[in-house]
Amino acid sequence: MDPGESKIVIVVFAFILMMGSVTMFIIGSGLLGNIDDPHKSTYTYTFEGMMDGAVCTGDGRTEYTPENVSSHLYTMYFTLRSSAEEKGFKIGLLFDSDDMPSSSLYEYVGETVIGEQVAKDWIHREKGMTYVISVVEHCKVLRITINADDMDVVGDIEG
Amino acid sequence: MARMRYRSRIRDIMTRVRLSENASRLTKHDGNGMTNEEIVKEYRTYKFAKAAMLVIVLVLCLITFGIDIGLGPYSLSLMEVYQAIFDRFSDWGQTMSTDMKVVWDLRMPRVLMAFLAGLGLSMAGAAMQSMMKNPLADPYTTGISSGAALGATLAITMGVTIVSGTFGVVVNAFVAAMIPAVFIILMSVYRKPSPAMIILSGISLMYIFNALQSYLMLTADPNAAASVYAWTIGSLNSASWDNIPFIFTVVVLGGIMLMLMARVLNTMNSGDAYSKSIGIDVNRSRVIILVTISLLAAGIVSFVGIIGFIGLVAPHIARMFVGSDNKVLIPAAGLMGAGLMLLADCVVQVVLPTMPIGIITSIIGGPIFMILILRQKKEVW
Numbered sequence: 046m047d048p049g050e051s052k053i054v055i056v057v058f059a060f061i062l063m064m065g066s067v068t069m070f071i072i073g074s075g076l077l078g079n080i081d082d083p084h085k086s087t088y089t090y091t092f093e094g095m096m097d098g099a100v101c102t103g104d105g106r107t108e109y110t111p112e113n114v115s116s117h118l119y120t121m122y123f124t125l126r127s128s129a130e131e132k133g134f135k136i137g138l139l140f141d142s143d144d145m146p147s148s149s150l151y152e153y154v155g156e157t158v159i160g161e162q163v164a165k166d167w168i169h170r171e172k173g174m175t176y177v178i179s180v181v182e183h184c185k186v187l188r189i190t191i192n193a194d195d196m197d198v199v200g201d202i203e204g
Numbered sequence: 205m206a207r208m209r210y211r212s213r214i215r216d217i218m219t220r221v222r223l224s225e226n227a228s229r230l231t232k233h234d235g236n237g238m239t240n241e242e243i244v245k246e247y248r249t250y251k252f253a254k255a256a257m258l259v260i261v262l263v264l265c266l267i268t269f270g271i272d273i274g275l276g277p278y279s280l281s282l283m284e285v286y287q288a289i290f291d292r293f294s295d296w297g298q299t300m301s302t303d304m305k306v307v308w309d310l311r312m313p314r315v316l317m318a319f320l321a322g323l324g325l326s327m328a329g330a331a332m333q334s335m336m337k338n339p340l341a342d343p344y345t346t347g348i349s350s351g352a353a354l355g356a357t358l359a360i361t362m363g364v365t366i367v368s369g370t371f372g373v374v375v376n377a378f379v380a381a382m383i384p385a386v387f388i389i390l391m392s393v394y395r396k397p398s399p400a401m402i403i404l405s406g407i408s409l410m411y412i413f414n415a416l417q418s419y420l421m422l423t424a425d426p427n428a429a430a431s432v433y434a435w436t437i438g439s440l441n442s443a444s445w446d447n448i449p450f451i452f453t454v455v456v457l458g459g460i461m462l463m464l465m466a467r468v469l470n471t472m473n474s475g476d477a478y479s480k481s482i483g484i485d486v487n488r489s490r491v492i493i494l495v496t497i498s499l500l501a502a503g504i505v506s507f508v509g510i511i512g513f514i515g516l517v518a519p520h521i522a523r524m525f526v527g528s529d530n531k532v533l534i535p536a537a538g539l540m541g542a543g544l545m546l547l548a549d550c551v552v553q554v555v556l557p558t559m560p561i562g563i564i565t566s567i568i569g570g571p572i573f574m575i576l577i578l579r580q581k582k583e584v585w
Contacts, residue, residue: 052506055339055340058340058576059513059573062513062566066437067563067566070560073430110557112276112314113310113313113444115442118306122540137303150300150305171302187224199580
């Protein structure tokens with residue numbers, strides 16, 4: 046086999062390997078598509094409270110990406126609006142594989158009844174802010190309370 | 205007669221004078237009219253360029269490392285990432301912030317795993333290509349990765365494991381990956397096959413393992429099949445600090461062993477006959493290198509699953525910059541592979557974080573590999 050021919054054989058073989066991986070991915074995606082992951086749910090929130098001495102309201106949402114099998118990281122984006130200003134925030138909510146907030150970050154403080162559900166309350170302090178999150182199964186945050194020198198707001202899940 | 209003897213004597217003297225002149229010229233000039241100093245200078249520049257290339261790739265890897273950790277829905281800048289790492293090292297016992305926790309516990313194991321997997325697979329690929337003088341040689345095409353996948357599939361779908369507990373799947377994958385490796389080693393010892401035959405045997409094994417794996421997946425329940433899929437397609441999502449010491453040890457020991465064998469690999473590139481003529485036991489060396497590569501690849505694949513094309517592409521790119529000297533090629537290919545894996549992980553985080561990294565390495569690495577092969581002028585691997 047001359048060098049030109051052997052190159053073509055190598056390229057064809059590489060193409061087959063590549064297509065094999067893509068086919069495997071398509072089949073696998075089909076398989077995974079049939080399995081619901083309750084963690085993937087996105088929730089929206091409404092906020093109200095005080096910001097910089099003024100009454101404020103706002104809205105937010107959580108976003109989940111399965112980054113790691115041993116923990117679940119949600120990013121909560123929310124915007125607070127008062128008559129004087131509008132501010133956007135982003136906070137991370139980290140859960141362990143048991144669907145409870147990461148024990149190295151959060152401290153369990155008790156239970157709260159929200160609507161008809163009993164939620165577990167966890168507290169976390171960071172950069173002058175105190176967060177209390179009320180959590181039920183599958184990392185679902187029913188309520189988040191944020192306290193700081195210039196802020197005191199409560200966010201409740203919609204629906 | 206006397207006149208002929210006289211002429212012959214003159215010719216002899218002239219030849220000796222010419223040889224003497226040539227010898228003295230050779231000590232000062234080469235065929236291109238370069239002096240010794242110029243040759244030494246050029247050689248030093250060449251060596252410096254290779255060393256500089258290694259340093260540049262390493263620096264790029266460190267930057268990509270930081271960028272990769274920062275990517276994701278909870279995004280962090282490069283400065284925030286390195287600040288979190290610095291803070292962690294400066295006060296180990298402190299309570300972690302969310303940023304630090306995300307950087308240190310959530311993303312660092314994944315990114316370190318990508319770095320180590322790319323490093324190890326590419327070093328194994330470079331050594332395998334040099335040893336077999338075949339551009340297609342790597343743990344993926346020799347069936348080692350598929351063997352590992354079959355071992356994991358047996359554990360996940362049927363519960364057949366060698367050891368129980370958390371590492372059951374990993375140990376199964378590791379042991380099953382050694383099946384094609386042992387097959388290749390035995391074949392090398394007893395049948396003395398050509399490098400091309402080894403590759404073809406590996407490919408046959410790969411297809412046999414894939415067929416068995418597909419059968420097991422089809423007969424398994426959907427959850428188990430999905431788990432097998434996530435594992436075999438190559439994913440870094442199961443990376444944790446518990447796995448890193450093992451994979452680190454495998455990659456470091458494997459890398460040291462391959463570096464020790466680099467000189468032998470260089471000689472083997474000149475052919476078995478030449479290697480034997482200077483006293484190298486070719487078969488023994490081949491077995492040592494194959495065992496090292498197999499252990500290295502099996503150790504990595506058993507944790508991250510099948511990640512194709514990194515071990516094929518990285519050595520080819522590295523060879524373009526540093527040539528075929530294995531003493532430089534093996535570390536250069538390793539760093540190139542680590543960088544490519546980090547880049548592939550960045551693409552995953554930006555484009556579709558749920559996509560397994562093995563798909564990205566195939567989709568990007570496949571065409572790059574084809575282009576490199578088609579453009580390659582030399583037949584040296």
